Amino acid sequence: MPGLEDLYREIILDHYRSPRNRGELEPPAVKTDGHNPLCGDEITVYLDVDTSTGDGDAATVRDIKIGGQGCSISQSSASMMSAAVLGRSVGDTKALLRRFKSMMGIEGVELVEGDSDAELGDLEALQGVVKFPVRIKCAVLSWNTLANAIDDATS
């Protein structure tokens, strides 16, 4: 059986204790809620997309803030996610999203060419979550919420 040290890596606990990009954004930033009905974890993603760099995938994540509450895995995943996508293009953010969900072993996620360029960085620390299948939904919650936020912001 995997040990707890595989799950609670130091970098994860660091993001849990000191979450990055906590807060709210005013409109026109979009606000998207995600929750896990089984356990009650709640994540709110505030996403401000800059379209001066282009529409759709060419737009840029100008700012992102995270609200809500949940366990160390859901909160640290949200924190790392916010740090990873800030300043990235929407296209790169989507690539990162696919890579992360693929790392989590989510079925139906198909990597497209160029996705491997999206560096996971600190997010690789969450790989250990895969060994604790019950917790995968905690790690993925913020990412699914971000995906909805991107849809809202670019539609």
Place this chain on the structure above:
Amino acid sequence: MSAAYDTAAVKADFPLLVERTIDERPLVYLDSGNTSHKPRRVIDAMTSFMETTYAPINRSSYRLAGEATEVYEGARKAIARFINAPSADEVVFTKNATEAMNLIAMTWGRANLSEGDVVVLTAMEHHANIVPWQMLAAERGVEIRWIPLTDDGQLDLTDLDQLLERAKVLSFTAMSNVLGTMPPVAHLCERAHAVGALAVVDACQFVPHNPTDVQAWDADLVAFSSHKMCGPTGIGMLWGRMEILDAMPPFLGGGNMIDTVTFDGFTTAPVPAKFEAGTPQIVEAAGLTAAVEYLEGLGMANVRQHEMELTRYALDTLNGRFGDDITIFGPDNVEIRGGVFSFMFRDLHPHDVSQVLDETNVCVRAGHHCAKPLMKVLGAPATTRASIYLYNDESDIDALADGLEGATDIFGF
């Protein structure tokens, strides 16, 4: 612990608790509020029934089918005896307690409630005693009112008279699955009847842990489940006064629940068949009878006494070892609470607490426990919940406390 009650011998009756290991360690099962484990007697009864007596019930004339029917109806008699129901015909088998609550709202509720009528619930109900009424409220314009809680998690009955004004139903839990609180059931039934309201009791958490007497309660409809009382999953119970059940329209339509069917319509079978459409849980009924007999053998008064003592030990141990670092919800008086301990530990999230406890095979539940409105009252989005049963002893509580120390180490306090 009381001398009459031998917990080690009781635990030895449960194969999984004795034989199953993870990481070469036995399990410390503290999630019986969720579902209970099954004694050998129940497992054997189901296997033996399938090996020797299994057949359809109520609809075939050969002898084997007659024997199977007797086993199925035997479970009804066992349940009636267990809760002191006046008649076994007043016991209806459902899929689970949740289905029983839905049956009540969808049949009695639809027949008797209309716009402006009031249903009174409490702030500590399980979703199973909330959502069916909310579904009905959305359909019929029924008003739902809530009995609030005191600071220590008891029902605050100060304004009960006003809450019950125009009430047609008072539906409440006999034991909170989050707080362990056991409200005064007979008193609440009396208050409901005083205004002409139906008294519905969600006894899912109560029946497995206490001597139950539905006549002493003077309740009208009572729902509970087999799987929390050492019986199999897949079978739940609705007990009701015959005149009430008799007047209720049927729930699901199909085989077994009819008297006759023509091209023009149908007439219903008498209670309880009226509410048991289709082939029922025949094997599960065999297991349920064995569960009832097992509990009767131990004596429910003894079970309750054991759990009161263990509840006292748990509250004292957890509060003693962790002081202000732990907040256990619900009343401290074990006379009015069962062995359910929902708590917050430091500022750790319950998922992380339960994950750490799982390292030493301490099985607890983390989350909202299907009582989200109550979580809002408690100001906790989720809690960790340990819940005991007749097979738990002080070593299980000690293992829980030791596991919590481990959480302190990992999260660096």
